[in-house]
Amino acid sequence: MVLFWSWVLVTLLAISDLLLATPNTTACADTCASLSHILGEKVVFPGTSNFTQSIGTYYSAQEAELTPSCVVLPSSAEDVSLFIKKLSSVNRAGYDPGYPSCPFAIKGGGHAPSTGAANINRGITLHLGALRQVSLNSDKSVISLGGGSHWGDAYDVLTPLGLSVAGGRNGDVGVAGLLTGGGISFFTARTGFSCDNVKNFEVVLADGSIVSANAKMNRGLWKALRGGSNNFGVVVRFDIPTFPQSNYLGGSVTFLVSSFEAQINAFTNLTAAEVFDPYMSVILTFFWSPQYGFLISNNLAHTSSNSSTSNPPASIQPFLNIQPQLFSTMRTSNVSDFINELTQSGAPLDGLRNSYATTTFQANASFMTEIFHFWNSTMAALTTLPSLASAGMTFEPIPTAITSKSERLGGNSLGLDARDGNLVLLQISLTWTSAADDKTMMMASEKLNNRIDAAAKSWGVFNRWKYLNYAAPYQEVIEGYGTISKSHLRAMSKVYDPLGFFQKVVPGGFKLFT
Ligand SMILES: Cc1cc2nc3c(=O)[nH]c(=O)nc-3n(C[C@H](O)[C@H](O)[C@H](O)COP(=O)(O)OP(=O)(O)OC[C@H]3O[C@@H](n4cnc5c(N)ncnc54)[C@H](O)[C@@H]3O)c2cc1C
Incomplete structure (x- = not known):
């Protein structure tokens, strides 16, 4: 009996918690009005062009479709301070029975794709877009x-x-x-x-x-x-x-998917090398698009001053040796040019529905091949959905050359160091157009990621780190820091x-x- 009542109490508390987490529309409307008195035109409301513009600059549709009671656009640290003081007096921990009555979201560049990461329904969004000094x-x-x-x-x-x-x-x-x-x-x-x-x-x-x-x-x-x-x-x-930073050799090369073994070998040889070439950068992506079907894209860079197309360094050569190359933008150029290339090539996906998920494991070519097969079986089901706009599975090296630097530079919260060995960071990204497919896409991504994690454990290559900036909302990022x-x-x-x-x-x- 005691157990039963404890269960009822726990359930009621959970339900009330859920209710309390929902913004109180009146409290937020009052807070927005009062912030308007303090910050004037920096507080913008639904139906105005500044509000629409702010909400229109999210990377994912799931974020853009949330509607806060108002958006606050501070232009100085002092504005942010006034905002925080107001929000802290409205949401009085320990005193306010509806705590928090008016929650808020913080938006920087608006590129985290998950619902609610940087926007909020009925609460307040603090958009730092005017702090662009x-x-x-x-x-x-x-x-x-x-x-x-x-x-x-x-x-x-x-x-x-x-x-x-x-x-x-x-x-x-x-x-x-x-x-x-x-x-x-x-x-x-x-x-x-x-x-x-x-x-x-x-x-x-x-x-x-x-x-x-x-x-x-x-x-x-x-x-x-x-x-x-x-x-x-x-x-x-x-x-x-x-x-x-001088000009350097970089760009993207597109290959047939049949080159997967050569790609995986070149990638793991680089990642697991005794000494990682500090100038190398690789983003290896297995991708699918409705226009081209399945392909592999390798974004490569060797950021040393003496790298060039006529003099490709030894570390980049194994990737350039892979044939046939369907398309290549390899060139010697400056950082802004390479940044623009990736910004523009990703632009068609801006504003669509989007999900990220991630995991990390020790570099191992056979295991990566297994993942490639997992991806293929997930994709066989997803590509039948007409709203799928693109799918990518990306691998990036996180060798000890990276993780060993943190301590000397003052430390970080990521919980990685050289003892983790040479790691591979995996990102699964899906982009689609129909809200009706949200559940299917996110479940598919989660299932694939879980399958990879389970296999990594049985292969003995699992690492607990889940990169926060690529993680899905269900992933235990802070737990993964150790x-x-x-x-x-x-x-x-x-x-x-x-x-x-x-x-x-x-x-x-x-x-x-x-
Ligand atoms: C197209 C694309 C390319 C990417 N390329 C890379 C890449 O090259 N390297 C990489 O590491 N990652 C990359 N990412 C991932 C990216 O780092 C994350 O999505 C990151 O969170 C985006 O930051 P943002 O300020 O744009 O996001 P937002 O959505 O504005 O914010 C992300 C999170 O940070 C919080 N936040 C924002 N501003 C502040 C602030 N001023 N103070 C406190 N908290 C704040 C928000 O509340 C939110 O929880 C990419 C993502 C996309 C979509």
């Missing part, structure tokens, strides 16, 4: 990027100066989401994860204070933010070191956000205490 320090060794800037903003300034940064490979992707989630660039084998390079975060905390987190001040927070996503505050500025990193993140949350404001009032993304 880009500035260089006097000797141009550090670039400061506003919390709403996109990677293209940084490359536009740096490339003409012969400089670059360890940033995203698509110019439209937001700086904030990528840097607080990890970050893989063309230069990762030289620089480590993008987040490892952030010298300083300027961040607005739950009490509205504006603080700096770096090697000297708030060091624990500095480390936590490198992979800790939106769990600690709103980052309003990132300071990142620049480095000289116990030490998770404990640090939770401890920092208790220090910098003792009432759990960013855990409860910002429900989107991957939370620390779930």
